[in-house]
Amino acid sequence: MRNKLVAGVAAVLVGFSTQSLAKVTEAEAARLDKDLTPLGAERAGNASGTIPAWTGGLKTPPGNWKAGDVEVNPYPDDQPMFVINGDNTDLYRDKLTDGHLKLLQEYAPDFYMPVYETRRSAAFPDRIYRKTRENALTAELLDNGNGVRNTIATSPFPIPENGLEVIWNHILRYRGEEVSFRSASATPMTDGSFNPVVNQYDYFIAYSKQGAELEEIDNKIFYLKTDTISPPSIAGTITLVHETLDQIRSPRLAWRYDSGSRRLRRSPNLAYETDLPNSSSMRSVDQKDMYNGAPNQYDWTLKGKREIYVPYNAYQLHDESVRPDDVIRPRHINQELTRYELHRVWVVEATVRTGISHIYSRRVFYVDEDSWQILVSEEYDNAGNLWRVSEAHNISYYSEPVFWTTMEMTYDLKAQRYYVDGLSDGFPAYDFSPGFRSKEFSASAARRAARR
Template sequence: MQTYIVAGFAALLMGLSGIVQGKVSEQEAARLGKDLTPVGAIRDANDAGVIPSWEGGLSEPPANWQRGDVEVNPFPEDKPLFVITDDNLHLYRDRLTDGHIKMLEQYAPEFVMPVYQTRRTAAFPEYVYENSKQNALTAELLRNGNGVRDTITTSPFPIPQNGLEVIWNHILRYRGEEIAFRSGSATPQVDGSFNEVVNNYDYFIAYSRRGADLENIDNKIFYLKTNTVAPASLAGTITLVHETLDQIRSPRLAWRYDAGSRRLRRSPNLAYETDLPNSSSLRSVDQKDMYNGAPNQYDWTLKGKREIYVPYNAYKLHDADVRPDDVIRPQHINQELTRYELHRVWVVEAKRRTGISHIYDRRVFYVDEDSWQVLATEEYDKDGDLWRVSEAHNISFYSEPVFWTTMEMTYDLKAERYYIDGLNNGYPAYDFDPGFRGDQFSASAARRDARR
């Protein structure tokens, strides 16, 4: 049986009864930085002491790391406390997601979950903490929950009252001000063979920049430009995205440049259930970053909190010496490189609204209390069967205090294949200060880039 820790009767009631627009009182907001962490997590350890108290996270890098290097493992001496397998699943079932239970059963004996000591590493800059508290006092959902007002920099609802607020906390969580990196993706065949697609990613996150406010960001969360560098057949493909805060009033803007046609075209359908490019129809666009875009296709319910084993501190997957061949295996990734820990997560259920078309009829999200990062999801088909299971393997970055994914994957339980993104092994470290300007992300700038 699943055990939920409900964060107050009001949160449960509001999550079940529909959308509630509202900010918290000054008395409630005053808990941030005290019994709650600055971003709204429970500061104290759990009753068993397995989940420790939050002591500021991994705010300082290890002594053996230098700026410009790929992040090194801050816990090299850690060994698994135990390994969950199909054989001992019955001992841990109440601490697992339904998706992980299914993976353990379907892919036994190869799929296992090594469980390590819990380390609450999530940390962010001080100005993010300050804005988190201010958001708690001012932020409100727009009508029907399709956007948020009076918020900036980071998650708007550190003390959430319903499922939509938790999802917006994930969508608007702090990931730095700008980031540049190279990363690969793949859709391995059932036998594990794969071809890697490599992209350069440039993010300019207007919403999170110091000094930003809702008036000067023009309803934009971020600007994203990707440039495909491999394989040769796709090289030169450019995708440009302007991600908006209220996507109903002002939908996401997207363009795509195809090197074959040599034209930059609008991509109005790059949203919702549309196949994610280069995913072999194994992942939808709104699964990128575990969930993105307007939440208007679902009714959202906050189920409360659970203590479960989730992917965390994935420094072995992120290691500079690990290559795609080390990660990719038939049907699932190399689980020897994974790390699971016991953490408290918010559980949010999304049910497709009547009259809305989407390939997923129901979805369940497991959201980290320390970072508002979605760590795992389950996607169900129209018959109510579990279809896909997604994971986000995260680390705390060092050059900018950010807790973010290093690798994501969506497992298709019917096709017994998966999509993996974040194969950045062997590529340079993420650059959180590339010196971008907002005008570098215009359509005309993308056209100039394409001609080079």
């Protein structure tokens, strides 16, 4: 009996060790030059030909785009191959998420999904491909998966073995070294009326800086400063975030400057299920960027891969001529401006851990194999009912080759309202080389900026 018990414990420890170390062999890593893409996706297309092979992504900007311009549509002649609506969902059910099925059923006939030819456009710098392979050989999950070690620049686990590795691939995916942009968010009423909130976003992504070494970045993934521009009632509000890699050794640091009190204060609760500021309680903080922060409140299960219709190549939503009034409609955005394509995605299910309280008891994430970007997520309430559905509409940017969101939204099925972020009102193109320095993102620097 004792020998059996020891053997059982040993087996459990071996299994945990395998999950924790998560390194791959040189032979496995060699697949990133063969049947897998440099980021770990299947290089080949699918058997039916509806998903093409990956041939490098969108490596060259269209000829009618120049540096400093907002990205233009590289596929201007593409037209929808078909449209999925509330009447024909049974024809496509096997390639739809539960969230999209619900939206198609409950928001018919106005919510529909125009499906276009699949374009595997995601492309990244060559140095990111090299770092991905290096990470595959060295990266390790920390105990309980609350951080990663021996990784730098980009996603650590191109050949994932579990759900935690996939979610860390999303959290640490390459989004450039620094970026500055302006966008508006809104929470439209059921009749479609809205009051936009305009924010300036400045990122310094220490983890991804060229030449960065793990021991030099002070356990930081990125620094983020947001400055509210309008409406006047909250203009001047500043939020500063230091996002950490090992979130047990040093949890996220956050400060908020309220223009009313004229004081910069620590914000220890700017995480997990806390309401995302200016979202009318329709989105939690950990839903920003589809998922962010320490994953320690959930148990993560990798459900495998699926071929599903997902938002992709959203250049119509990104177009510099599109204004908030063109996008916002009652209950959901203007689906005429959307584009869905058939892609392979990793499916990850998160269930809240015993003893943990969170507004979402279960979450399902659909993660793009070509970029590690979460494209769609479903959020369930504590009674097990589907409550919210989130989408990330993405493009390949040109001035810095990254595949990243241009617009995100969360649909609240109970309130019949939604939150949307990424609206443009003639704002400039994303600037991926603003020339920031890390010291500009200190609390004292934010305090000085707020007082000017």
